[in-house]
Amino acid sequence: MTEKNKSPEKEWPLWEVFIRSKAGLDHKHCGSVHASDAEMALESARDVYTRRSEGVSIWVVPSNAITASKPEDKESLFEPADDKIYRHPTFYNIPKGAGKM
Amino acid sequence: MTELSSNTLSKKDALVQYAAQIGDNGLIIGHRMSEWCFRAPSLEMEMALMNCALDLIGQARELYSYAGTAGGDGRTEDDFAYLRDEIDFRNALLAEAPNGDWGDTIVRLFFMSAYNKLFFTALARSKDKELAAIGAKSLKEVVYHLRFSSEWLIRLGDGTAESRRRVQNSIDNLWMFTGELFTLNDAEKSLLEDGIAVDVTALKADWDQMVDAVLEQATLKRPENDWAQSGGKAEGRHTEHFGYILTDLQFMQRRYPGCEW
Numbered sequence: 001m002t003e004k005n006k007s008p009e010k011e012w013p014l015w016e017v018f019i020r021s022k023a024g025l026d027h028k029h030c031g032s033v034h035a036s037d038a039e040m041a042l043e044s045a046r047d048v049y050t051r052r053s054e055g056v057s058i059w060v061v062p063s064n065a066i067t068a069s070k071p072e073d074k075e076s077l078f079e080p081a082d083d084k085i086y087r088h089p090t091f092y093n094i095p096k097g098a099g100k101m
Numbered sequence: 102m103t104e105l106s107s108n109t110l111s112k113k114d115a116l117v118q119y120a121a122q123i124g125d126n127g128l129i130i131g132h133r134m135s136e137w138c139f140r141a142p143s144l145e146m147e148m149a150l151m152n153c154a155l156d157l158i159g160q161a162r163e164l165y166s167y168a169g170t171a172g173g174d175g176r177t178e179d180d181f182a183y184l185r186d187e188i189d190f191r192n193a194l195l196a197e198a199p200n201g202d203w204g205d206t207i208v209r210l211f212f213m214s215a216y217n218k219l220f221f222t223a224l225a226r227s228k229d230k231e232l233a234a235i236g237a238k239s240l241k242e243v244v245y246h247l248r249f250s251s252e253w254l255i256r257l258g259d260g261t262a263e264s265r266r267r268v269q270n271s272i273d274n275l276w277m278f279t280g281e282l283f284t285l286n287d288a289e290k291s292l293l294e295d296g297i298a299v300d301v302t303a304l305k306a307d308w309d310q311m312v313d314a315v316l317e318q319a320t321l322k323r324p325e326n327d328w329a330q331s332g333g334k335a336e337g338r339h340t341e342h343f344g345y346i347l348t349d350l351q352f353m354q355r356r357y358p359g360c361e362w
Contacts (some may be wrong), residue, residue, distance in 0.1 A: 044145035
């Protein structure tokens, strides 16, 4: 592919693909495809990500519709939670009648 | 094609030929699509075309296996695919049309898939239980091929000036191969009365309707001249491209007879 063909106007936009593996489970992110529009993205997702019976339902979302946290913010965003063990419900006694939680 | 020749085909031979010729359609167009391997315009389209190719070649395998069983002469699916000559293949000429550009490949798949959807729907009701089962299974696959090729046709037709011009050209060039799909050959005529073969002449009106609807959405023109080239299905008379397909497809078995891997 030449540099000319790589210009943004000529590239198909990127779509994030979410697959539900069976009824009752969540859709899980599994990858992305390039496609000209939503319908084509759905078909490409089917062709690329469900070849081995991985799914019963597909979502596609324009990648640019997703606002993502930055990797370099990792320390300030996530590390402060590491020493707040009291946020886990580990310190409660579960009544016998409640069974497994 | 005369009534006389239709009477010379035994019911058993007719069934073998019928199963094999449905398989021929799948093998040949499937092989054509496999020629896109490593050449498709994007990874996504590569996967899409190879999925279609594998569906179609898979259908051929089941049909050839059944043809072998029905013939009772011990022939396997490989015998049908690799050891028959040009004249023995009874695919519709549309299946062997060259890949050309993206538009040619999409239009060929679209015309064939619209036909396949109607054909396998009808085959699923065949009195022959094996053919009916293959029909029902194949139908699910070709419905997706139709969806994929229709969506592409709409985007090419209603896309840029260049895509529109080129895909209209593909339609005009391939149109003459669509008529043959709705002709009956000797094997089909022989099995029609038993409720085994599909009466393909009865599928034409629905095919027209399906094709017209997509062409309209794609803002493309249906060619006015309905003159049809035929010969592949009736008597194994193929286009000049067919010999090259077999040379490629059968190379290993011809060069190393009986080789297995």
